[in-house]
Amino acid sequence: xxxxxxxxxxxxxxxxxxxxxxxxxxxxxxxxxxxxxxxxxxxxxxxxxxxxxxxxxxxxxxxxxxxxxxxxxxxxxxxxxxxxxxxxxxxxxxxxxxxxxxxxxxxxxxxxxxxxxxxxxxxxxxxxxxxxxxxxxxxxxxxxxxxxxxxxxxxxxxxxxxxxxxxxxxxxxxxxxxxxxxxxxxxxxxxxxxxxxxxxxxxxxxxxxxxxxxxxxxxxxxxxxxxxxxxxxxxxxxxxxxxxxxxxxxxxxxxxxxxxxxxxxxxxxxxxxxxxxxxxxxxxxxxxxxxxxxxxxxxxxxxxxxxxxxxxxxxxxxxxxxxxxxxxxxxxxxxxxxxxxxxxxxxxxxxxxxxxxxxxxxxxxxxxxxxxxxxxxxxxxxxxxxxxxxxxxxxxxxxxxxxxxxxxxxxxxxxxxxxxxxxxxxxxxxxxxxxxxxxxxxxxxxxxxxxxxxxxxxxxxxxxxxxxxxxxxxxxxxxxxxxxxxxxxxxxxxxxxxxxxxxxxxxxxxxxxxxxxxxxxxxxxxxxxxxxxxxxxxxxxxxxxxxxxxxxx
Amino acid sequence: xxxxxxxxxxxxxxxxxxxxxxxxxxxxxxxxxxxxxxxxxxxxxxxxxxxxxxxxxxxxxxxxxxxxxxxxxxxxxxxxxxxxxxxxxxxxxxxxxxxxxxxxxxxxxxxxxxxxxxxxxxxxxxxxxxxxxxxxxxxxxxxxx
Numbered sequence: 148x149x150x151x152x153x154x155x156x157x158x159x160x161x162x163x164x165x166x167x168x169x170x171x172x173x174x175x176x177x178x179x180x181x182x183x184x185x186x187x188x189x190x191x192x193x194x195x196x197x198x199x200x201x202x203x204x205x206x207x208x209x210x211x212x213x214x215x216x217x218x219x220x221x222x223x224x225x226x227x228x229x230x231x232x233x234x235x236x237x238x239x240x241x242x243x244x245x246x247x248x249x250x251x252x253x254x255x256x257x258x259x260x261x262x263x264x265x266x267x268x269x270x271x272x273x274x275x276x277x278x279x280x281x282x283x284x285x286x287x288x289x290x291x292x293x294x295x296x297x298x299x300x301x302x303x304x305x306x307x308x309x310x311x312x313x314x315x316x317x318x319x320x321x322x323x324x325x326x327x328x329x330x331x332x333x334x335x336x337x338x339x340x341x342x343x344x345x346x347x348x349x350x351x352x353x354x355x356x357x358x359x360x361x362x363x364x365x366x367x368x369x370x371x372x373x374x375x376x377x378x379x380x381x382x383x384x385x386x387x388x389x390x391x392x393x394x395x396x397x398x399x400x401x402x403x404x405x406x407x408x409x410x411x412x413x414x415x416x417x418x419x420x421x422x423x424x425x426x427x428x429x430x431x432x433x434x435x436x437x438x439x440x441x442x443x444x445x446x447x448x449x450x451x452x453x454x455x456x457x458x459x460x461x462x463x464x465x466x467x468x469x470x471x472x473x474x475x476x477x478x479x480x481x482x483x484x485x486x487x488x489x490x491x492x493x494x495x496x497x498x499x500x501x502x503x504x505x506x507x508x509x510x511x512x513x514x515x516x517x518x519x520x521x522x523x524x525x526x527x528x529x530x531x532x533x534x535x536x537x538x539x540x541x542x543x544x545x546x547x548x549x550x551x552x553x554x555x556x557x558x559x560x561x562x563x564x565x566x567x568x569x570x571x572x573x574x575x576x577x578x579x580x581x582x583x584x585x586x587x588x589x590x591x592x593x594x595x596x597x598x599x600x601x602x603x604x605x606x607x608x609x610x611x612x613x614x615x616x617x618x619x620x621x622x623x624x625x626x627x628x629x630x631x632x633x634x635x636x637x638x639x640x641x642x643x644x645x646x647x648x649x650x651x652x653x654x655x656x657x658x659x660x661x662x663x664x665x666x667x668x669x670x671x672x673x674x675x676x677x678x679x680x681x682x683x684x685x686x687x688x689x690x691x692x693x694x695x696x697x698x699x700x
Numbered sequence: 701x702x703x704x705x706x707x708x709x710x711x712x713x714x715x716x717x718x719x720x721x722x723x724x725x726x727x728x729x730x731x732x733x734x735x736x737x738x739x740x741x742x743x744x745x746x747x748x749x750x751x752x753x754x755x756x757x758x759x760x761x762x763x764x765x766x767x768x769x770x771x772x773x774x775x776x777x778x779x780x781x782x783x784x785x786x787x788x789x790x791x792x793x794x795x796x797x798x799x800x801x802x803x804x805x806x807x808x809x810x811x812x813x814x815x816x817x818x819x820x821x822x823x824x825x826x827x828x829x830x831x832x833x834x835x836x837x838x839x840x841x842x843x844x845x
Contacts, residue, residue: 239723242809243723243727246727246805246806247727249805250805274805274808277805277808287809287812290809290812291812291813291816294713294716294720294812294813294816295713295816297716298709298712298713298716299709299712301712302765303708303712303756303765304708304709304712306765307705307708307759307762307764307765308704308705308708308709310704311704311706311708311709
């Protein structure tokens with residue numbers, strides 16, 4: 148908005164300097180130029196949050212030491228959407244203003260300054276102006292592209308038919324190419340010889356102006372007496388009351404500012420996509436595929452030079468399943484210095500995961516737990532892209548963290564727990580509250596081993612209060628109430644029913660007085676909202692809860 | 701990819717086109733351009749399209765996100781039976797409605813957008829998709845764990 152206001156101000160002053168321009172454009176020009184400058188800014192900024200590798204690098208690098216700055220990166224998707232909405236609104240203003248301009252160009256065709264006209268003759272049909280000039284035609288195409296992109300980007304479409312959103316959103320490249328051409332039309336011009344032909348000067352249309360003396364000129368052209376105090380010509384010339392034009396005005400098209408605005412981010416984004424393409428071109432080697440209860444499949448793989456931090460996610464691309472689709476999955480196990488294996492847990496929901504599972508686990512052996520190694524020859528080629536950052540990485544940087552998982556949402560925290568199992572000392576975290584809520588008791592078996600190992604490790608190192616595990620079974624049919632015979636530690640921490648969040652928050656506040664507790668939630672939206680609200684409430688122990696929000700579609 | 705419900709996208713497009721038609725119509729009528737009566741037509745057509753497309757149809761699979769307050773219009777749209785249920789009828793209707801707005805510069809964008817929406821409606825497989833009203837009694841939402 149600020150850019151629009153300042154631009155409007157500067158345009159009005161420019162407009163007043165170039166009087167002939169005013170007669171053609173008037174308000175329509177100001178509005179269209181102002182909205183154009185807002186569009187310039189937004190079209191350049193909107194690409195930046197989509198450079199996900201760059202953002203992941205910034206999140207992990209030492210150059211961003213402040214937690215507050217890192218939390219800004221969590222909002223990158225919201226920022227992208229805000230820029231998109233702004234582009235939409237100001238495109239509307241821009242188009243409306245230009246439609247009015249088109250009409251004015253044809254009606255107020257100026258014979259004095261032929262170069263400044265956009266119309267070729269008076270009363271040219273404005274529709275012809277729109278469709279036969281480069282700016283007009285590219286503008287119309289851009290509006291159509293924008294219309295397609297925006298109607299496919301609504302929340303309802305993203306949630307139900309993500310494909311439509313993804314494929315139409317890739318039209319952004321066409322939009323940028325059209326934008327580059329749109330401003331190259333050279334419609335707006337500025338005067339190059341302001342010194343020899345200042346605005347408001349009087350042109351003497353017969354002979355060269357320099358030889359005529361001023362008083363003669365004025366006696367010819369002005370019949371009213373000289374104003375008082377201007378009796379002498381010398382005094383008159385000193386005050387520069389009027390200027391004489393030395394030559395005809397010359398105009399030159401403005402350099403398209405838009406190119407300067409969008410070239411930087413566009414190059415950055417293209418570089419990022421190229422880097423990601425090169426990096427993901429080598430397929431991974433699948434080590435093992437494990438089938439877990441409640442429709443979950445675990446894939447363990449290795450890849451050369453793959454490094455990831457706990458909490459990050461990757462996207463999987465399997466051409467045998469679908470040539471164009473990429474699906475994001477959080478890493479549940481990150482590669483360490485000693486072990487290069489990393490893994491993801493996938494819940495089988497939807498056609499892509501179903502087909503993927505059928506390729507990896509032939510239906511005959513889907514009931515058994517682990518597949519024999521011989522089958523690895525038949526695994527399809529799998530490509531990964533990433534790793535990309537997420538707010539869950541921050542949980543290791545708080546002294547006390549509360550991690551709440553709903554169902555399969557436990558995956559980001561699984562990688563955190565795996566990292567703690569490996570070595571917990573380098574991180575700032577000193578106490579972790581881990582709450583996992585599931586509907587089906589079999590779901591706990593996904594990470595039951597990990598939780599037990601972690602529990603035992605901390606008991607042996609005499610830090611029993613490092614990890615506090617609470618498991619909740621939200622729906623029970625009363626049949627089975629234990630996870631498994633060997634998981635003693637977990638069975639005693641299993642509760643039936645939903646957690647009572649207020650009590651939990653009060654308890655954590657009481658035992659961590661005056662500290663800042665990081666709250667992380669991966670689960671349904673309603674859960675996220677509840678926790679967010681509770682985190683923002685005050686408590687009597689002086690504990691601050693900082694909610695770190697992750698946004699999925 | 702074969703599972704894409706094009707009708708949902710066409711619905712969003714038609715709603716947006718209706719709004720564009722209304723805006724263009726207001727600009728044309730307020731500015732009293734030549735042939736401003738096309739602008740007036742455009743406003744009326746835009747309002748009609750918006751009202752028709754406001755209630756979102758029920759999805760084939762999965763839960764449908766309703767628009768706020770759509771149940772009032774759902775009752776009205778249901779009254780017209782096959783005329784509003786069939787997406788081909790809607791496609792043809794939108795195409796016809798968009799043509800008169802194409803004569804005026806201010807509303808020409810509305811024409812283009814509505815024509816595109818009409819085209820997308822034609823992508824629906826025959827007999828496969830139809831507009832079905834979302835019932836007032838909704839199934840139990842997939843609850844929080």
